[in-house]
Amino acid sequence: MSEMRGPESPYNFAYLDEGTKRMIRRALLKAVAVPGYQVPFASREMPMPYGWGTGGVQVTAAILGRSDVLKVIDQGADDTTNAVSIRRFFAKTAGVATTTRTADATVIQTRHRIPETALTEAQTLVYQVPIPEPLRFLEPRETETRQLHALGEYGLMHVKLYEDISRHGHIATTYAYPVEVAGRYVMDPSPTPKFDNPKMDDCPALQLFGAGRERRIYAVPPYTRVRSLDFEDHPFRVQRFDCPCGLCGAEGVYLDEMLLDDTGRRMFICSDTDHCEERRAAGHVGTEGA
């Protein structure tokens, strides 16, 4: 028998039953073997609504071991409702250590950012995915999108990006920006800001994606080519910010806009709260930092 977490824990380790974990684990292995391909899995009802990360939670539950250290972020922040709930869920049902420090975590579940601190080979990043099918809004039928993936026929996606250009003069897609994985499958990177797309490329960490409502699991192995789709005359570019983080002065990071009062005063601060806190602890101060 596995030991209980507390004298009368009513939960199996990490909530899911062992049969469900086995099913998810098999899906994960095939997802790793075919990078970017969406493996169907029998997604379970979880004690949280769809849209709150049930796919990511199931992937995390299937991989988590006693010695793992879990970090959960919601748009870069460790302290928002979704992140706090999921972290407490696993602290309660698996008894694992949790952290907000990126460098201390072995498993990081995210909706939907990639931490600013570079990930390592010892880490696994688990994405919560709402709509895993990059072609879904172009072709609603699953039978057809599955065929398009089988044929490697992604012209539709390029038409969509081209229509952006003809309408806006540039590719206006800023999040869930489609990527090609290992030269074969086109994949939805989940609604991460496209700012983070380059971090997926050649990443030392294993990246796993879980979509609970849509019942799909997919993966990007470490050190795998992840190319954001673009055109020769309209190459892929990430967002640029005009000012550094108001609190820690960081440049080249993804910033959130904060409204300060009802006269429209605002400031831009790091979306990655851990990164910002560590910089401030190290003595960096932005223009609005105290």
Added chain:
Amino acid sequence: MLRPGFRDPVHDAQGVFRAVLDALARPGTVQPLATRLDPPAPLTPELAAIALALTDRDTPVWLDSALAARAEVAAYLRFHTGAPLTGDPARAAFALVREAGRCPPLSAFAPGTPAYPDTATTLVLALDTLEAGGGLRLTGPGIRGAADLALAPMPPGWPGALGDNRAGFPLGVDSLLTAPGRVAGLPRSTAVEG
């Protein structure tokens, strides 16, 4: 008398899975595989551990002739996993091979379908030697630059057959290579040179 399975079903299975996941995600690395199992011969503890961790009634399992020849092996796997045993390698979700030197060709196993390449067989081989460095040169997803992996005995037709397997990507068989206390992965995405 039936031999026992995992001493701690939850955490032993998790440990085996993570070793296998790391092995497949990082081809060319050799991962430690702690089993704490004493299965009936000629089933090795590593083959048994992977079967117990990953197979159940949803996964037809194929046994090579060395394993199929011993009724204790089938009884052990049936009792601990509930997995149906199949005589047809093309129907197997997992294929356990004790004698790698007599392994059937990769084309005998299920490669998956274009719409569902995840329905391919996972081949699990017991080897005598499995070392990082020397031997085969591996490139592809999960590998930083290139990696080398030495294995023995070499299944018939390898490494040429692995090249054919790679050429069929995204279809193809994924292999898990085991030796005492260790596991390595050769997913279909890996390009192999002798």
